[in-house]
Amino acid sequence: xxxxxxxxxxxxxxxxxxxxxxxxxxxxxxxxxxxxxxxxxxxxxxxxxxxxxxxxxxxxxxxxxxxxxxxxxxxxxxxxxxxxxxxxxxxxxxxxxxxxxxxxxxxxxxxxxxxxxxxxxxxxxxxxxxxxxxxxxxxxxxxxxxxxxxxxxxxxxxxxxxxxxxxxxxxxxxxxxxxxxxxxxxxxxxxxxxxxxxxxxxxxxxxxxxxxxxxxxxxxxxxxxxxxxxxxxxxxxxxxxxxxxxxxxxxxxxxxxxxxxxxxxxxxxxxxxxxxxxxxxxxxxxxxxxxxxxxxxxxxxxxxxxxxxxxxxxxxxxxxxxxxxxxxxxxxxxxxxxxxxxxxxxxxxxxxxxxxxxxxxxxxxxxxxxxxxxxxxxxxxxxxxxxxxxxxxxxxxxxxxxxxxxxxxxxxxxxxxxxxxxxxxxxxxxxxxxxxxxxxxxxxxxxxxxxxxxxxxxxxxxxxxxxxxxxxxxxxxxxxxxxxxxxxxx
Amino acid sequence: xxxxxxxxxxxxxxxxxxxxxxxxxxxxxxxxxxxxxxxxxxxxxxxxxxxxxxxxxxxxxxxxxxxxxxxxxxxxxxxxxxxxxxxxxxxxxxxxxxxxxxxxxxxxxxxxxxxxxxxxxxxxxxxxxxxxxxxxxxxxxxxxxxxxxxxxxxxxxxxxxxxxxxxxxxxxxxxxxxxxxxxxxxxxxxxxxxxxxxxxxxxxxxxxxxxxxxxxxxxxxxxxxxxxxxxxxxxxxxxxxxxxxxxxxxxxxxxxxxxxxxxxxxxxxxxxxxxxxxxxxxxxxxxxxxxxxxxxxxxxxxxxxxxxxxxxxxxxxxxxxxxxxxxxxxxxxxxxxxxxxxxxxxxxxxxxxxxxxxxxxxxxxxxxxxxxxxxxxxxxxxxxxxxxxxxxxxxxxxxxxxxxxxxxxxxxxxxxxxxxxxxxxxxxxxxxxxxxxxxxxxxxxxxxxxxxxxxxxxxxxxxxxxxxxxxxxxxxxxxxxxxxxxxxxxxxxxxxxxx
Numbered sequence: 004x005x006x007x008x009x010x011x012x013x014x015x016x017x018x019x020x021x022x023x024x025x026x027x028x029x030x031x032x033x034x035x036x037x038x039x040x041x042x043x044x045x046x047x048x049x050x051x052x053x054x055x056x057x058x059x060x061x062x063x064x065x066x067x068x069x070x071x072x073x074x075x076x077x078x079x080x081x082x083x084x085x086x087x088x089x090x091x092x093x094x095x096x097x098x099x100x101x102x103x104x105x106x107x108x109x110x111x112x113x114x115x116x117x118x119x120x121x122x123x124x125x126x127x128x129x130x131x132x133x134x135x136x137x138x139x140x141x142x143x144x145x146x147x148x149x150x151x152x153x154x155x156x157x158x159x160x161x162x163x164x165x166x167x168x169x170x171x172x173x174x175x176x177x178x179x180x181x182x183x184x185x186x187x188x189x190x191x192x193x194x195x196x197x198x199x200x201x202x203x204x205x206x207x208x209x210x211x212x213x214x215x216x217x218x219x220x221x222x223x224x225x226x227x228x229x230x231x232x233x234x235x236x237x238x239x240x241x242x243x244x245x246x247x248x249x250x251x252x253x254x255x256x257x258x259x260x261x262x263x264x265x266x267x268x269x270x271x272x273x274x275x276x277x278x279x280x281x282x283x284x285x286x287x288x289x290x291x292x293x294x295x296x297x298x299x300x301x302x303x304x305x306x307x308x309x310x311x312x313x314x315x316x317x318x319x320x321x322x323x324x325x326x327x328x329x330x331x332x333x334x335x336x337x338x339x340x341x342x343x344x345x346x347x348x349x350x351x352x353x354x355x356x357x358x359x360x361x362x363x364x365x366x367x368x369x370x371x372x373x374x375x376x377x378x379x380x381x382x383x384x385x386x387x388x389x390x391x392x393x394x395x396x397x398x399x400x401x402x403x404x405x406x407x408x409x410x411x412x413x414x415x416x417x418x419x420x421x422x423x424x425x426x427x428x429x430x431x432x433x434x435x436x437x438x439x440x441x442x443x444x445x446x447x448x449x450x451x452x453x454x455x456x457x458x459x460x461x462x463x464x465x466x467x468x469x470x471x472x473x474x475x476x477x478x479x480x481x482x483x484x485x486x487x488x489x490x491x492x493x
Numbered sequence: 494x495x496x497x498x499x500x501x502x503x504x505x506x507x508x509x510x511x512x513x514x515x516x517x518x519x520x521x522x523x524x525x526x527x528x529x530x531x532x533x534x535x536x537x538x539x540x541x542x543x544x545x546x547x548x549x550x551x552x553x554x555x556x557x558x559x560x561x562x563x564x565x566x567x568x569x570x571x572x573x574x575x576x577x578x579x580x581x582x583x584x585x586x587x588x589x590x591x592x593x594x595x596x597x598x599x600x601x602x603x604x605x606x607x608x609x610x611x612x613x614x615x616x617x618x619x620x621x622x623x624x625x626x627x628x629x630x631x632x633x634x635x636x637x638x639x640x641x642x643x644x645x646x647x648x649x650x651x652x653x654x655x656x657x658x659x660x661x662x663x664x665x666x667x668x669x670x671x672x673x674x675x676x677x678x679x680x681x682x683x684x685x686x687x688x689x690x691x692x693x694x695x696x697x698x699x700x701x702x703x704x705x706x707x708x709x710x711x712x713x714x715x716x717x718x719x720x721x722x723x724x725x726x727x728x729x730x731x732x733x734x735x736x737x738x739x740x741x742x743x744x745x746x747x748x749x750x751x752x753x754x755x756x757x758x759x760x761x762x763x764x765x766x767x768x769x770x771x772x773x774x775x776x777x778x779x780x781x782x783x784x785x786x787x788x789x790x791x792x793x794x795x796x797x798x799x800x801x802x803x804x805x806x807x808x809x810x811x812x813x814x815x816x817x818x819x820x821x822x823x824x825x826x827x828x829x830x831x832x833x834x835x836x837x838x839x840x841x842x843x844x845x846x847x848x849x850x851x852x853x854x855x856x857x858x859x860x861x862x863x864x865x866x867x868x869x870x871x872x873x874x875x876x877x878x879x880x881x882x883x884x885x886x887x888x889x890x891x892x893x894x895x896x897x898x899x900x901x902x903x904x905x906x907x908x909x910x911x912x913x914x915x916x917x918x919x920x921x922x923x924x925x926x927x928x929x930x931x932x933x934x935x936x937x938x939x940x941x942x943x944x945x946x947x948x949x950x951x952x953x954x955x956x957x958x959x960x961x962x963x964x965x966x967x968x969x970x971x972x973x974x975x976x977x978x979x980x981x982x983x984x985x986x987x988x989x990x991x992x
Contacts, residue, residue, distance in 0.1 A: 395633065398659075399663075400629055400632070400633060400659070401625075401626045401629040401630050402630060402633075406629070410622075410666070410670070413666060413667055413670045414560075414670050414674070417667065417670045417671050417674045418674060425667055428663075429660060429663045429664055429667065430660075432659070432660070432663055433656055433659065433660035433663070436652075436655060436656050436659055436660075437652065437656060440636070440651075440652050440655060440656075444640055444648050444651075444652075447637070447640055447641055480556075481557065482555075482556065482557050482558060482559070485557060485559040485560075486558075486559060489559060
């Protein structure tokens with residue numbers, strides 16, 4: 004069956020099996036919605052969300068090794084998609100447990116946050132399997148719509164601290180809508196030329212005469228994607244949104260919100276390698292270069308940990324883009340493996356870093372100023388050690404998964420001879436160290452006099468510790484993950 | 494197996510030292526001392542091992558099969574000498590920290606042992622990925638040592654140290670990956686093993702670029718002008734145990750890398766680059782000797798002299814003949830001991846009178862005769878007095894370098910004169926002249942106690958041994974250096990055949 008021909012497509016019950024994780028996430032959302040409707044019970048809602056998402060992750064894990072399913076018209080739930088479904092669902096479970104502590108003293112309804120969270124996860128899982136512009140937009144919008152709600156969640160709270168959440172959500176809403184519109188326009192241009200909205204149909208775009216048309220269409224889509232990934236110069240929303248939103252929502256946006264888009268981007272690039280036409284590659288290279296330099300430089304100026312992490316995430320998206328650009332050039336699987344491993348490491352370390360922030364914060368008091376962390380090493384040694392581990396991993400220091408990820412990126416860059424981008428990677432990492440070490444150093448200083456009591460949260464703390472263990476485990480012995488990633492390559 | 498034990502022992506010992514603090518605050522230092530003593534004994538036991546394919550001990554186990562990366566450790570006479578230096582100076586560092594470090598001692602000894610674990614890993618790793626892994630692993634604990642227990646400007650110094658070494662390390666990582674990628678292109682499989690990568694052939698410009706990546710990584714750690722900028726800050730701000738490890742051991746990892754990797758892996762490029770490297774060495778020797786003379790901070794002064802002395806190592810390595818290489822190795826060992834002793838003395842002074850400013854000192858000989866005599870001994874050792882280890886090293890290095898490049902060798906030899914000037918000037922400034930304690934609390938200026946004297950005596954004995962009977966050290970490193978020279982001669986011949 005060609006991707007352009009759906010007429011003869013009939014679905015059998017067996018075709019539903021690869022979709023089981025998706026169905027599990029859908030069921031979780033509906034179940035949580037009904038549970039809230041019957042009776043508001045915070046622990047029950049939290050438990051249901053975690054259980055449902057965990058089930059989805061386990062199902063996807065089972066399907067990872069099974070026979071490759073036939074591509075359906077909208078979704079390809081192959082090993083690649085299942086792998087990232089596991090990652091997305093596990094990360095969503097992590098965010099849920101981290102946010103438990105955050106909302107305990109919230110003066111408004113708390114349960115819907117988890118409904119929004121599981122809906123957003125549904126959108127992300129759709130993106131993991133998307134092979135068609137329709138499913139791309141469906142997934143993207145489900146994800147973004149739920150994120151608006153999550154970002155603005157404390158908007159009705161009486162507390163003053165929450166006033167910026169609404170601002171953050173509106174900012175994201177407007178820019179996200181603009182970027183979606185750009186993707187739509189690009190998709191329309193592509194459809195007008197090729198008559199297909201499937202990614203496989205992109206191969207029909209003219210690469211010889213009339214290439215200008217393809218360039219315009221592809222760059223429109225790319226600009227939309229760059230907004231979502233907050234690549235320079237489409238990054239302006241990132242620090243404000245990260246800063247104003249409640250910490251768990253920021254954690255969600257920074258991890259799942261980013262990687263879901265990256266998963267689609269990689270699939271598109273790999274499935275239509277012919278699209279490596281010079282202008283598009285140059286634009287991507289510029290985006291990567293500028294994101295690395297600007298993200299790292301701007302992070303130097305910040306005193307707020309959420310803003311530092313926001314700018315550092317811009318730089319990390321730039322690093323990741325190196326592997327995407329490498330995928331344009333090289334036929335080998337290394338760039339795909341590099342992206343996959345780095346995304347895994349990125350989720351672990353970003354979630355861990357935001358996890359520490361959410362753990363110490365509550366809706367009434369965001370502890371996101373760098374001075375709040377002074378002396379953390381001597382007050383909460385394990386938490387500080389975990390945070391240090393996350394920061395060093397973001398900086399790409401060995402013993403952490405971030406280092407192996409950076410090694411993969413260097414390998415992908417070398418394979419395609421992207422020397423300029425590798426130089427940017429080296430320079431960017433050097434600048435990056437400066438602000439990561441600043442936070443570490445603050446934690447090493449003696450604790451200030453009369454510092455307020457820090458919050459405790461067992462569920463969130465155990466998640467941070469689990470992430471720390473994963474970080475070190477896959478930093479020291481990543482062989483098992485490496486071979487898994489090798490087997491899922493597109 | 495013994496090599497993995499060496500590394501594992503340091504990692505586990507570090508954790509033990511950290512957690513033992515809860516039981517008794519005095520326990521960590523005893524644990525650190527015991528671990529390092531066991532290390533030293535284990536290393537000494539390797540002296541009697543019979544070499545197999547040139548290696549006294551070897552271990553190989555698959556680690557990341559996807560990229561042909563393995564846990565490949567091996568030690569020959571050259572690595573063993575540096576391992577012995579590491580364990581010995583580790584014990585000296587524990588001795589110097591013994592009463593100096595009282596706050597958060599458990600975490601301090603944890604960091605000390607983990608730094609040494611990284612160093613032992615560097616001296617034994619034969620897989621380049623593994624080598625790089627340890628290269629970076631040792632930075633974090635060293636950062637903590639400087640940043641937590643350092644002096645007034647510690648954060649700046651710690652950060653500078655970390656960023657310099659990390660960025661140069663990343664450049665080296667890119668080079669390592671390029672080398673492995675060329676191996677993949679030529680042989681069809683990934684490997685990071687030293688023996689495999691020795692066979693990789695590259696075109697001239699690529700070989701030069703990749704070699705430069707390694708050179709920058711090693712020259713930053715060594716350090717050589719123009720990458721030496723981090724060193725005076727790091728050394729002067731670190732606690733004395735940190736300075737001892739930095740000057741005595743960490744700098745040697747850079748020199749080790751040059752001898753083991755940067756030259757043998759890229760024979761043609763290294764030969765082409767040698768005049769430039771030797772020029773940088775000559776500049777390091779003379780320029781840093783001059784800058785040292787301008788310092789008033791005693792630790793900064795010793796730091797600059799370190800850069801100057803390490804210049805002889807670079808000079809010897811890039812002369813690339815047996816005499817010069819032997820000289821480089823001897824300089825590494827002798828400078829390890831003498832600079833560690835000098836930093837320990839500077840630390841002891843600072844601990845007593847809370848200043849490192851030489852202008853505030855003077856006439857100490859009458860107050861602290863033991864300390865003064867010890868300082869005189871090590872200053873004389875550092876300036877290259879015949880009969881002590883540093884003389885043998887620098888003399889051999891110059892002798893060998895003369896065969897390779899007369900002009901630069903003659904210029905570098907002036908470094909020996911400068912060394913005498915600044916060394917004697919320091920002695921004159923601090924220990925002679927009129928005593929005055931207007932700038933510090935003179936009541937705390939006590940002489941060295943027996944524990945401290947024991948450490949200095951051990952280092953003195955080492956330097957005298959090296960100076961009087963260097964053959965025992967030369968014999969140990971000779972097989973390694975000869976093998977390196979031969980393999981490179983062969984590789985150069987192969988390289989000449991390629992179009």
